[in-house]
Amino acid sequence: MVFSTIRFLFNGWVQTQYIEPSYHFSYYGFEWLPYPSNTMIWVLFILVLISSLLIMLGLFYKAATIVFFLSFTYIELLDKTYYLNHYYFVSLIGFLLIFINANQYYSLDAKLGFAKPSKTCHKWEIAILQFQIAIVYFYAGIAKVHADWLIEGQPLKYWLHTANHWGITGDFLKQDWVAIVFSWFGCIYDLTIVFFLLWKPSRKFAYFFVLVFHLTTWLLFPIGVFPWVMMAGTLIFFSESFHKKLLSFLPTFDLDYRKLKLKKSSYKLAIILPFAIFQIVFPLRSHAYDGDVFWTESGYRFSWRVMLMEKTGEATFYIKDQEKEIEINNADYLNKNQEKMMATQPDMILQFAHHLGELYKDTTINRFGHSLVFHHPSVHAEVFVTLNGRPHQKYVDKKHDLLLIDNNLAERNWLEPYQP
Amino acid sequence: MKVKFFISCALLIGITACDKESDKPDFDRGAMLVDINNIVIENAYSINQSAFSQLDTDANGFASSPTLENLETLRNSFELAYLNFQHLKMFNFGYFEAYEIRKAINTYPTDTVKIQENINTGTYNLELAENVQAIGLPALDYLLFGRNDADVILAFTTDADAMNRMSYLTDLTLKMKNEINAAANAWSTESADFTASTGNDATGSTNVLFNTFVQDIELVKNAKLAIPAGNQTGGSTLPYYVEGYYSGLSTDLAAENIRALKTCFLGNTAIGFDDYIRDVESEDVQTSLADQIATKFDDCEQAIINIGSPLSEKVDTDNATVQNAYMQTKALVTYTKTDMASALGLLITFSDNDGD
Numbered sequence: 001m002v003f004s005t006i007r008f009l010f011n012g013w014v015q016t017q018y019i020e021p022s023y024h025f026s027y028y029g030f031e032w033l034p035y036p037s038n039t040m041i042w043v044l045f046i047l048v049l050i051s052s053l054l055i056m057l058g059l060f061y062k063a064a065t066i067v068f069f070l071s072f073t074y075i076e077l078l079d080k081t082y083y084l085n086h087y088y089f090v091s092l093i094g095f096l097l098i099f100i101n102a103n104q105y106y107s108l109d110a111k112l113g114f115a116k117p118s119k120t121c122h123k124w125e126i127a128i129l130q131f132q133i134a135i136v137y138f139y140a141g142i143a144k145v146h147a148d149w150l151i152e153g154q155p156l157k158y159w160l161h162t163a164n165h166w167g168i169t170g171d172f173l174k175q176d177w178v179a180i181v182f183s184w185f186g187c188i189y190d191l192t193i194v195f196f197l198l199w200k201p202s203r204k205f206a207y208f209f210v211l212v213f214h215l216t217t218w219l220l221f222p223i224g225v226f227p228w229v230m231m232a233g234t235l236i237f238f239s240e241s242f243h244k245k246l247l248s249f250l251p252t253f254d255l256d257y258r259k260l261k262l263k264k265s266s267y268k269l270a271i272i273l274p275f276a277i278f279q280i281v282f283p284l285r286s287h288a289y290d291g292d293v294f295w296t297e298s299g300y301r302f303s304w305r306v307m308l309m310e311k312t313g314e315a316t317f318y319i320k321d322q323e324k325e326i327e328i329n330n331a332d333y334l335n336k337n338q339e340k341m342m343a344t345q346p347d348m349i350l351q352f353a354h355h356l357g358e359l360y361k362d363t364t365i366n367r368f369g370h371s372l373v374f375h376h377p378s379v380h381a382e383v384f385v386t387l388n389g390r391p392h393q394k395y396v397d398k399k400h401d402l403l404l405i406d407n408n409l410a411e412r413n414w415l416e417p418y419q420p
Numbered sequence: 421m422k423v424k425f426f427i428s429c430a431l432l433i434g435i436t437a438c439d440k441e442s443d444k445p446d447f448d449r450g451a452m453l454v455d456i457n458n459i460v461i462e463n464a465y466s467i468n469q470s471a472f473s474q475l476d477t478d479a480n481g482f483a484s485s486p487t488l489e490n491l492e493t494l495r496n497s498f499e500l501a502y503l504n505f506q507h508l509k510m511f512n513f514g515y516f517e518a519y520e521i522r523k524a525i526n527t528y529p530t531d532t533v534k535i536q537e538n539i540n541t542g543t544y545n546l547e548l549a550e551n552v553q554a555i556g557l558p559a560l561d562y563l564l565f566g567r568n569d570a571d572v573i574l575a576f577t578t579d580a581d582a583m584n585r586m587s588y589l590t591d592l593t594l595k596m597k598n599e600i601n602a603a604a605n606a607w608s609t610e611s612a613d614f615t616a617s618t619g620n621d622a623t624g625s626t627n628v629l630f631n632t633f634v635q636d637i638e639l640v641k642n643a644k645l646a647i648p649a650g651n652q653t654g655g656s657t658l659p660y661y662v663e664g665y666y667s668g669l670s671t672d673l674a675a676e677n678i679r680a681l682k683t684c685f686l687g688n689t690a691i692g693f694d695d696y697i698r699d700v701e702s703e704d705v706q707t708s709l710a711d712q713i714a715t716k717f718d719d720c721e722q723a724i725i726n727i728g729s730p731l732s733e734k735v736d737t738d739n740a741t742v743q744n745a746y747m748q749t750k751a752l753v754t755y756t757k758t759d760m761a762s763a764l765g766l767l768i769t770f771s772d773n774d775g776d
Binding site for chain 1: 447620642646647651652653654655656658661699700702703709750753754755757758759761762763764765766
């Protein structure tokens with residue numbers, strides 16, 4: 001996380017993603033969250049940086065985990081444009097770390113006497129982290145059981161064509177059957193890897209596949225740090241003697257440990273159990289809706305649908321008032337990332353339309369020396385998207401006044417029907 | 421354990437071995453970039469260098485002998501420079517972007533008041549931001565076509581400010597010539613980086629080129645057509661906002677811009693985006709997306725030609741035809757921003773995504 005935050009800061013993304021845009025897409029249910037001032041955004045990033053550093057060192061662990069979870073999650077909640085499954089994963093792990101005493105063994109807290117040194121940990125502490133990883137893989141696998149993925153080999157077919165070929169694998173990765181093989185491998189991998197990691201005889205073999213899988217994705221696609229998070233994270237399935245061997249290169253310091261032993265102890269049931277149930281149920285919510293979740297995106301986020309579809313869109317917005325109509329230049333209000341994400345996601349299309357409705361209500365604007373008066377404008381959009389290699393289809397018709405459609409959890413009947 | 425490992429290794433080797441029976445030739449992004457650079461971009465620089473050099477020569481020729489004949493010569497080289505510039509402005513990266521050459525050469529509508537003010541005082545710094553609407557081809561458009569032929573000659577010969585106006589004219593053509601030459605010289609070294617940056621990330625040349633390519637189609641749609649046609653002003657047309665208002669070249673320039681974009685798309689006769697698309701597509705596709713987009717370019721060009729000239733009048737007398745050209749261009753934008761971007765994994769963005 002330290003590396004990731006530095007990378008984020010270094011790339012200037014704080015400025016371009018969080019400070020420059022005049023509008024931000026809040027999450028449903030979190031619209032009340034105040035948008036911080038420019039200074040506060042920097043403060044939040046610094047907090048994430050410092051707290052993740054402290055967690056790594058095991059110093060002031062409890063406070064650091066709380067600060068980390070809150071500041072990181074706050075940043076993530078500011079704009080859903082930047083939603084990524086692995087950021088959600090980091091938030092969840094951050095939450096769990098608050099309740100896990102991971103500062104008792106090789107930590108500065110233990111060395112400096114801020115925490116009681118201990119060579120043991122509770123079984124549930126490991127189990128809940130394993131459970132979280134299992135959820136990610138398993139639901140990612142379930143989501144891949146889809147005709148596009150398994151039969152058409154899409155979107156992998158496209159992605160493998162245009163991936164970084166490093167000069168050697170081009171011919172090979174372009175064969176249609178390779179995309180199918182990769183798709184099936186990915187699906188079976190996601191569905192079964194946790195079981196093979198849990199079963200001791202197959203563990204090392206399974207981890208070999210973890211490395212192969214994530215290194216392959218890292219080499220081929222620009223997906224940031226996620227492969228490294230998962231490659232390191234799955235080590236939690238290994239025994240403690242393995243971890244001791246792995247970390248034996250580190251300088252040691254002497255602590256007064258009791259005898260090393262995994263012990264069963266009181267569960268923090270009140271928090272962990274509801275958390276676990278939530279993790280099982282929440283990703284399933286898309287099944288409560290009609291239609292293809294790829295098209296409607298109802299229940300798409302927070303359900304471990306990772307690297308699953310290639311959806312690209314183009315949205316043109318129009319403001320109408322009586323006889324007048326003007327076309328909107330999205331770039332006047334959004335950055336490129338926001339524009340791109342908004343064009344394929346119905347809730348964001350509505351949010352942007354409602355934002356435009358606010359801006360143009362009872363307003364006089366000056367365009368190219370022309371004064372235009374708006375009283376009760378309607379906002380319309382014409383949107384086209386392409387999904388997993390199909391020719392582009394109309395997604396939203398210009399006939400709807402989007403101001404009359406609420407952004408809620410209901411069925412999105414206002415989208416054009418999907419032609420698979 | 422070991423047995424399983426060997427089986428999987430054998431499988432991997434087996435899979436790799438099948439490599440040799442491939443039925444598609446390996447497409448190479450690097451080769452496409454080399455072709456687009458050598459055949460399209462360098463040609464665009466070369467024709468612009470000669471056109472803007474000729475423009476400056478002819479402006480000085482007119483200055484030393486301001487006859488109607490020399491005015492016609494100058495106007496012809498103005499027209500050629502303007503048409504050629506449509507081939508260069510889409511390559512808005514590197515030095516060309518950093519020094520805002522596109523803005524310096526083609527910001528319209530031009531500010532006639534500011535131009536007259538500069539001519540009156542005779543002292544001006546054309547590099548200043550305040551003069552961006554008083555320089556470039558649109559300023560020339562006004563100076564050379566703003567009045568009838570006889571009056572243009574008078575304005576440059578006998579009017580009180582004629583001397584200053586003539587100096588202003590040659591200052592403008594010299595400035596443009598220098599800018600094009602500087603950008604061309606810079607490109608002669610930058611092009612090596614351009615062709616070497618073959619990755620699929622946001623900073624890779626394929627993505628950079630695609631983004632400026634799409635942006636230029638959107639400029640045709642918005643700046644050349646939609647704004648004058650009144651689409652952003654509730655139907656009130658803005659004739660004065662057309663490109664080449666005084667010369668009436670607007671429609672020709674728009675059509676040339678579409679032709680230039682199509683040339684880039686096809687890599688002219690060599691490897692271009694069209695070949696890249698064909699490489700990605702399945703064998704059994706009925707009409708290649710590459711052909712659909714090429715056809716769309718032709719539809720756009722024809723719809724623009726159908727408008728006729730001058731565009732500044734047509735927006736009022738035949739707005740429906742202008743709207744049709746606008747719709748065709750909008751459809752082209754949709755094809756490039758959805759189907760093409762999706763097929764080629766092109767990013768209209770600048771950070772990571774995990775595909776969702």
